[in-house]
Amino acid sequence: MENEFKDTEIGKIPVDWEVATFSEIIDINPKRTLKKGEKYKKIAMTDIKEYTRKIQSYSDEEYKGGSRFTNEDTLFARITPCLENGKTAFVDILNENEIAFGSTEFIVLCGKKGITDSKYVYYLSISPEIRKKTIKSMIGTSGRQRVPNEIFESIEIPLPPLEEQQKIAQILSALDDKIENNNLQNKILEETADSIFKEWFVNFNFLDENGLQYFENGGEMEFNEELGIEIPKGWKVGKLGDLSNLMMGLSPKGESYNENKEGIPLLNGAADFNGKLINPTKYTTQPTRICQKNDLIFCIRGTIGNITFADLKYCLGRGVAALTPKKEIYKYIIYQNLEKSIENMTKQAAGSVIKGLSKNDISDLKITIANDEIFLKYHKTVKEIFEKISKNNSENQNLSNLRDLLLPKLMSGEIRLK
Structure with missing residues (x-):
């Protein structure tokens, strides 16, 4: 206009x-x-x-x-x-x-x-x-x-006049409505993936090498003293570190920070995440610890959680860590084990004012480990679910960026609506 x-x-x-x-x-x-x-x-x-x-x-x-x-x-x-x-x-x-x-x-x-x-x-x-x-x-x-x-x-x-306020709110609300719809869809997808995970790795009624449910095919169990429960024969109790490599973040020098998108986007903590969306506020020209695309990244200090997969390379500050699967087929197993354990890990986190997870808290997290044949079958079972979640998250990131770009321009009158 x-x-x-x-x-x-x-x-x-x-x-x-x-x-x-x-x-x-x-x-x-x-x-x-x-x-x-x-x-x-x-x-x-x-x-x-x-x-x-x-x-x-x-x-x-x-x-x-x-x-x-x-x-x-x-x-x-x-x-x-x-x-x-x-x-x-x-x-x-x-x-x-x-x-x-x-x-x-x-x-x-x-x-x-x-x-x-x-x-x-x-x-x-x-x-x-x-x-x-x-x-x-x-x-x-x-x-x-x-x-x-x-x-x-x-x-x-x-x-602005009331009518223009309403039009501005309508435009921005349409973007947030779509984000909320995607979030609702993701919630249902994650609940589906959680149900499958529970069936395979908690109830141990997974699909065996013949494509049959383990117990329906006479699956054998044996008592594990470390967990105090029976687990499938041939499985073992291990650590999250057995399936992944952990990188703890290290904040770069403050003078390297900028908001001009020079260098690599910097993740220091929860302020750089919007739930499972990555929303970096600063960049650094002197990166220290750099994660790779598809690494599992999450906050480890203050607000613990916001677990998501990296969509590109990021510099990890002190409040963020990254897990790199040792094999592609471990990707979703690592995510789901960490997701279901994060609440207990948060309760046990050290720190009187700002709580934080240590390297051992993460790497030593106990998990049940099957053979790679079962992990591959599970990976194929849930891959489509997680790819749809990732697609929705990517769309939400674009919608969020568009909303944040439009918002100040609409509020200042730089962009006018007919």
Whole structure:
């Protein structure tokens, strides 16, 4: 759309837009009433995924205090490292007129009727300018810094007319809707793969060399003292390190960091992941430890997990590790063993303030090991499932990149919609 600009105190903006203070056009922690002692839906910080609009889960708990919200409110994490890691969500999981509560570390944002569109408020809150200003404003002791509510009284933003806000939100929502659909499909695919894994390597009812289920073909079992259970005859108990080579990350020199895409993308930790999507924020011209495409990479400090396959070469910082399968047929076995063990590993992780996994925690993870003939058969069984998951993740990465490219341009008026 042809655009004319005007000069304002925050720079050039479209002539039909206004300059407004964030708190003037958006309600901060709007009043929502709940009765103490009664049960309501609760959204914890762990129910929100990094850089993801959709709330992942909730619990039913007795209300004793905390933030209160309803559908079409935005939950904005105010504490470090949740804010830096991109924990912001749009509430759409409640019934009509239902009110829920959550962590005291949420700031609740809500559009003002006739002034701001609710979904536009969500996308405004995740825009680079708002994120930078709120992160810069954080106060408090190291490791427990928070965004003060007062910062929203000083942030000035360009405000498009309500109808244009709705169109901007519609464009960005269409991209997030597709991402959420792919995530739902991946959830079903992963549950299918998990069921197959359980049948083969927990129940041990795998397909033998004749293509028959092990127990239906008179499969023999023998007691294993190390695990305290019976396992198929000929199998053994080994370690994850028997099937893979581990590379622990090592952060390069800080002066080598840049945001200009010079050198190799750098992964330092959870802030560089969007769940299973890789979203590096910095690059390095002096890489230290470099993983290869298709290596299994995951976070090992602070937020532990985000297990995914590398889509290209990355420099691994101190908060990330990589596993390289010794054979292609071990690829998905390694992934699934690590995936099902990560929760227990997180509980046992060392560190009083920032928890972390050691090299031994990962390499010494006990697993049952079959012969390569069975591993090959399993690899062929689940390969198509994981390739579809990978395809969806790749599409999500492109959609996410497109959304993040469009968002600041739409919010500033650089791109206009008819």
